[in-house]
Amino acid sequence: MYFGKVKEQNSDRVPPNQRVTKGWPVLHVGDVPYYEKDLSNWDLRIGGLVERPTVLTFEQLMALPEMSKTNDIHCVTGWSKFDNEWEGIATRTIADHVGIRKEARFVMLEAEEGWTTNLPLEDFLAESSLLAYKHNGEMLTPEHGYPIRMVVPHLYFWKSAKWIRAIKFRSENQQGFWERNGYHMYGDPWKEQRFAWD
Numbered sequence: 020m021y022f023g024k025v026k027e028q029n030s031d032r033v034p035p036n037q038r039v040t041k042g043w044p045v046l047h048v049g050d051v052p053y054y055e056k057d058l059s060n061w062d063l064r065i066g067g068l069v070e071r072p073t074v075l076t077f078e079q080l081m082a083l084p085e086m087s088k089t090n091d092i093h094c095v096t097g098w099s100k101f102d103n104e105w106e107g108i109a110t111r112t113i114a115d116h117v118g119i120r121k122e123a124r125f126v127m128l129e130a131e132e133g134w135t136t137n138l139p140l141e142d143f144l145a146e147s148s149l150l151a152y153k154h155n156g157e158m159l160t161p162e163h164g165y166p167i168r169m170v171v172p173h174l175y176f177w178k179s180a181k182w183i184r185a186i187k188f189r190s191e192n193q194q195g196f197w198e199r200n201g202y203h204m205y206g207d208p209w210k211e212q213r214f215a216w217d
């Protein structure tokens with residue numbers, strides 16, 4: 020049977036105006052934090068509209084059940100990277116640990132140096148969302164978010180905070196760093212929601 024010109028491989032996996040990269044670009048504002056394996060001063064604060072505001076040490080976080088997910092990521096600057104295997108903690112596990120109150124509708128993620136990004140609670144809790152510490156079998160490098168980064172693969176990758184230090188549950192949707200600087204409040208790559216006016 021003849022199907023005509025072979026369809027561009029994986030074209031249904033590439034959101035509009037993205038190109039697939041094999042490498043893994045490093046993208047952020049500010050300085051990379053280097054912990055030199057000493058995480059004694061590191062913690063993750065989980066608060067806002069929760070039943071049990073919690074501060075987790077790295078060890079306490081590692082004691083939570085782990086999971087792995089494989090997915091594609093899409094950066095707003097135009098690159099996509101396929102088949103990233105992440106290991107970490109399901110956001111659902113975090114949510115159960117602190118007990119999210121019913122008024123909570125949105126989440127603010129806070130990283131080192133006060134960098135922030137916002138997303139709806141539903142997207143934070145999506146089955147594919149996780150707090151990751153490994154990528155393709157290796158601990159994250161400092162440049163890619165060591166010790167822990169957020170991964171929300173179904174939104175543009177700026178929602179996936181590297182060096183995450185706090186998760187705050189909110190009733191209102193507030194702007195994070197890039198959202199204040201003209202980027203979209205939601206950031207769906209399939210709808211090309213790059214900028215506030217998209």
Ligand SMILES: Nc1nc2c(c(=O)[nH]1)N[C@H]1C(S)=C(S)[C@@H](COP(=O)(O)O)O[C@H]1N2
Binds near residue numbers: 048
């Ligand atoms: N803390 C922090 N996280 C961040 C950013 C940042 O500037 N600071 N940039 C975001 C953007 S725009 C992208 S595309 C991804 C890049 O992740 P990578 O460098 O591991 O590819 O991190 C996201 N997370």
Ligand SMILES: [Mo]
Binds near residue numbers: 046094095096176177
């Ligand atoms: Mo990005």
